[in-house]
Amino acid sequence: MSHHIVQANNLHYTYPDGTIGLSRINFKIHHGESVALVGSNGAGKSTLLLHLIGSLVSTKGDIRIGDYPLNKKNLKAVRRSAGMVFQDPDDQLFMPTVFDDVAFGPINLGLPEAEVEERVMEALDTVGISHLIRRSPHKLSGGEKRAVAIAAVIATMPDILIMDEPSSNLDPASRRRLINLLKTFTHTKIIATHDLDMALDLCERTIVLHRGEIVADGQTKELFLDEKLLAMSGLEKPLTMQGCLVCSQVKLS
Amino acid sequence: MHMADALISPAVGGTMWAVTAGLIGYCSKKVKDEMDDQKIPLMGVLGAFIFAAQMINFTIPVTGSSGHLGGGMILAVLLGPHIAFLTMASVLTVQSLFFADGGLLALGCNIFNLGFFPCFIAYPLIYKKIVRINTTLDKAEKNIIAGSLIAAILGLQMGAFAVVLETFFSGISELPFTTFLMLMLPIHLAIGIVEGLTTAAVVLFIWKARPEILNAASSSAPIGASSIRNVLIGISSAAVITGVALSWFASSNPDGLEWAMFKTAGIEELEAPEGVHSSLSKIQEKTAFLPDYGFKADESEKTAEIMPEQNESSWPAVDSGTSVSGVVGGFLTLTVAVGIGFIFKRRKTNE
Amino acid sequence: MANLQNNLLDIFYIDTLSSGGTWLHNLDPRAKVMTTLIFVGTVVSFGKYEIAMLIPFLIYPAVMLAWAELPVGYLVKKMVLLMPFAFFIGIFNPLMDREILVRISCVDVIESIGITKLIDIIGLLDIIGLKNGIGIIEISGGWISFLSIMMRFCLTVGAALILICTTGFDSVCLALQKFKVPGPFIVQLIFLYRYMFVLIDEASRMVRARQLRTFDARANMKFSMFAPMIGQLLLRTLDRAQRIHLAMCCRGFDGHIQMIRKTDFGIQETLFTAGWSFLFIIFRLYNIPVKLGEWITKFLL
Structure with missing residues (x-):
């Protein structure tokens, strides 16, 4: 299926002030793949994500989402097939109630009212937060906010889920719930994160960014064993792959 | 500065409601017609910003009392008059409901006093005349300070004058017109200076950190003389019509x-x-x-x-x-x- | 700082109250907005010396508070805190307007409640000299209009607070939308309310961070520190607006915000609005307290 491919060809981006954001970015993500995007602060993860949703336009090179090259003309179609979950749920939940917020996308798709409500219920059920439907976003906990933000995105039924730091600011239990939830999704997933344990749990493939360039792209487990690579890119081995403090045995992965 | 329900008559309150409603309608239409959709969240969040910023106090040197940011003027500088007016109106609406600042009937008066004068008079006629974009850096800085200060002071003086007029025409307070005026204007001169300085300081900060924001704002929403004239004609006709209607109603009672x-x-x-x-x-x-x-x-x-x-x-x-x-x-x-x-x-x- | 936190808590508390589950909370917001406006309109329509006729209007806040199970103490406290402006303008009235408007004789009051005869029998009235008019209380127009201002204040502010505590801001916006208030203004109100919480929180974090490093928790900051802080907050706000816009665009935003809300202005709403309005008109047209007073004094003597 050529359908849900995300492809970047020799992508370059320079900020207006001259700083280089991205250079020589090449990758191809296939349908159903789960890809982690890792790298130190300022490595270019967010810049890359902003390119994928057409918010930043590359200075050189292009992006193809599905069958379309990403340009102004296709922007709407692309945004319909690629849904983005933002890092700060407060930026994403702008409507007065959870229902309104989750319904925002489906309404904009021009669906009839009954179908909008159906979609909202379905999305909330999937994420397991139907009970929050009447609540206001400002009264939700961090974990709940994140869940609503995810529901709001999947209510538009995108093929590709793009997530910016989905596990940040979550307590361990909420984080675990999130990981289990994401495991059930069959969407193509692109997840930018510092949480390498989550990457290990969720993504079979990882792209390592460093100073705006891709320094590694391959099997997550293999990359995370490469200590030299990790050290160079400002990362460290996921905790689950480090030796156990108690029995000092290296867990084989 | 907030008018209160308790001090106004229905005729004055009703007239100001009608005038303000007209202005909101006019601005909404303007906003709908010419605004890029990026401004929708922007004006919402800036309203919230004014709300939060008004709660941060600083110490006024010499007097030791505390001051805070006003609102109308800085919004006008950042967003242009129409959007600024709508934003200010929304801030005052929330304040009237949650903090009962003024009250519901007086809301029309308050939006007019604190929104109309800074956005439609002080900003286009004073600030814009003083602050021009194409000057040297050194001069621009002085212009921003002078423009903010004068515009904020005069905007507030007009607002205070309107408060006195509204109170006087309502006839609930016994304060004689001139006494009240002599009380309100000096107080608001002081408030105006504080507001002018805070506005200038914030505008300068933004101007230095992100000059493109101010340039975009000042070029995106030109407000011509004809536009102001339209607003004024609209307002005065709305005021006359409602005023006449309400006073006719009132005079059927022996007043x-x-x-x-x-x-x-x-x-x-x-x-x-x-x-x-x-x-x-x-x-x-x-x-x-x-x-x-x-x-x-x-x-x-x-x-x-x-x-x-x-x-x-x-x-x-x-x-x-x-x-x-x-x-x-x-x-x-x-x-x-x-x-x-x-x-x-x-x-x-x-x- | 305390200011910021308290305001936030205050709004939060009202927000919580407004999500109560009484039938009054579930009433269509249009009914409550309309009734509140009619109430405020009638209250302020009285002449400035009116006191007696304002009293019956108290029944509205009293009943609404009970129906909505709202905490009376909290609302009264909030109202008292808001009083200064009306008080300071109003207090000039007694100074300016000193004409005697009402003269009440204690004898009459005593007589009217029916114990005169008893006192008369013992001849007490002559002894204490009340009959010669010593016990006459005089009230100037200024005090009456001052009292009237304060009563108006309590009634109008009370009504507004009750509206927000029983309805919630979003529902008030919904009602305004149904009353054909222009769309951009409604969207503006909704966004303002949504991000008010976020920004007050952000502002209080900034102020707290400053306080912790100045080792002087009580003082307000200096102007030289205030300006960059506000500027910083403004820059963050502008960035946030950009991110929100992006998030909206990602979900197909094209300049219009629509909401699906079921509203039902049914029999209950009609009865509520019509019933209260009818009562307010009665209160406006007939001087209930005087009528009642006449009837009572007649009855007792």
Whole structure:
């Protein structure tokens, strides 16, 4: 299926002030793949994500989402097939109630009212937060906010889920719930994160960014064993792959 | 600075509501027609910013009292007059509901006083005239300070003047026009200076950190002389129409002091007393009344000293009987009103 | 700082109250907005010396508070804190307007409640000299209009607070939308309310961070520190607006915000609005306290 491919060809981006954001970015993500995007602060993860949703336009090179090259003309179609979950749920939940917020996308798709409500219920059920439907976003906990933000995105039924730091600011239990939830999704997933344990749990493939360039792209487990690579890119081995403090045995992965 | 419901008459409140509603409609249309959709979240969040920023205080040097950011002026500088007016109106609406600043009827007055003058008068006619984009850096900085200061002061002076006018036309407060004016204008001169300085400081900060924001704002929403004229024509016609309509309505009641007196004393309610009640009245006549003119002369001398413009003919006829009924009945009504509330509450808790 | 936190808590508390579950909370917001406006309109329509006729209007806040199970103490406290402006303008009235408007004789009051005869029998009335008019209380127009201002204040502010506590801001916006208030203004109100919480929180974090490093928790900051802080907050706000816009665009935003809300202005709403309005008109037209007073004094004597 050529359908849900995300492809970047020799992508370059320079900020207006001259700083280089991205250079020589090449990758191809296939349908159903789960890809982690890792790298130190300022490595270019967010810049890359902003390119994928057409918010930043590359200075050189292009992006193809599905069958379309990403340009102004296709922007709407692309945004319909690629849904983005933002890092700060407060930026994403702008409507007065959870229902309104989750319904925002489906309404904009021009669906009839009954179908909008159906979609909202379905999305909330999937994420397991139907009970929050009447609540206001400002009264939700961090974990709940994140869940609503995810529901709001999947209510538009995108093929590709793009997530910016989905596990940040979550307590361990909420984080675990999130990981289990994401495991059930069959969407193509692109997840930018510092949480390498989550990457290990969720993504079979990882792209390592460093100073705006891709320094590694391959099997997550293999990359995370490469200590030299990790050290160079400002990362460290996921905790689950480090030796156990108690029995000092290296867990084989 | 906020007008309060308690101090305005329905005619003034209604007129200002109509005027403000007209302005909101006008600005909404303008915003809908020419705004790029990026400004929708921007104006919403900036409204919230004003709300939050007003709660951060700083110490005013010398006096030691505390000041905070105003609002109207900085919004106008950042967003242009139409969006700024809508944003200011939304801030005041939320304040009137949550902090009961002013009240619902006075909301029209408050939006007008604090929104119209800075956005549609002070900003286009003063700030924009002083601050021009294409000047040297050094000069631009001075211009921003001067422009913000003068525009904020004059905007607030106009607002304060409007408060006095609205209060005066409402006739609820006894403060004489000039006294109130002499009280309000100096106070708001001080407030205006603080607001002007904070506005200038924030605008300068933004201008240095992100000059493109200010350039975009000042070029995106040009407000021409014709636009201002349209607004003014619209406002004055709305004010005249509602004012006339409401005053016609009001004048179908006998207005003025006598009428108010009449009501207070409840004279119109007093019909020919019969039976026991009439004998009560007789007793009252005999016992309760001091010679009326004695008081009258005495009092009017006193009031004449304070208020020479009031003549004796306004001296009302006081009927003690109805006053007593008023006092007794008033307390009873009060008890009943509160009592009913309590009964409902009781029933609720028993259920 | 305390200011910021308290305001936030205050709004939060009202927000919580407004999500209560009484039938009053579930009433269509249009009914409550309309009734509140009619109430405020009638209250302020009285002449400035009116007191007696304002009293019956207290029944509205009293009953609404009970129906909505709202905490009376909290609302009264909030109202008292808001009083200064009306008080300071109003207090000039007694100074300016000293004409005697009402004269009440204690004898009459005593007589009216029916113990005169008893006192008369013992001849007490002559002894204490009440009959000669010593016990006469005089009230100037200024005090009456001042009292009237304060009563108006309590009634109008009370009504507004009750509206927000029983309805909630979003529902008030919904009602305004149904009353054909222009769309951009409604969207503006909704966004303002949504991000008010976020920004007050952000502002208080900034202020707290400053306080912790100045080791002087009580003082307000200096102007030289205030300006960059506000500027910083403004820059963050502008960035946030950009991110929100992006998030909206990602979900197909094209300049219009629509909401699906079921509203039902049914029999209950009609009865509520019509019933209260009818009562307010009665209160406006007939001087209930005086009528009641006359009736009572007649009855007792």
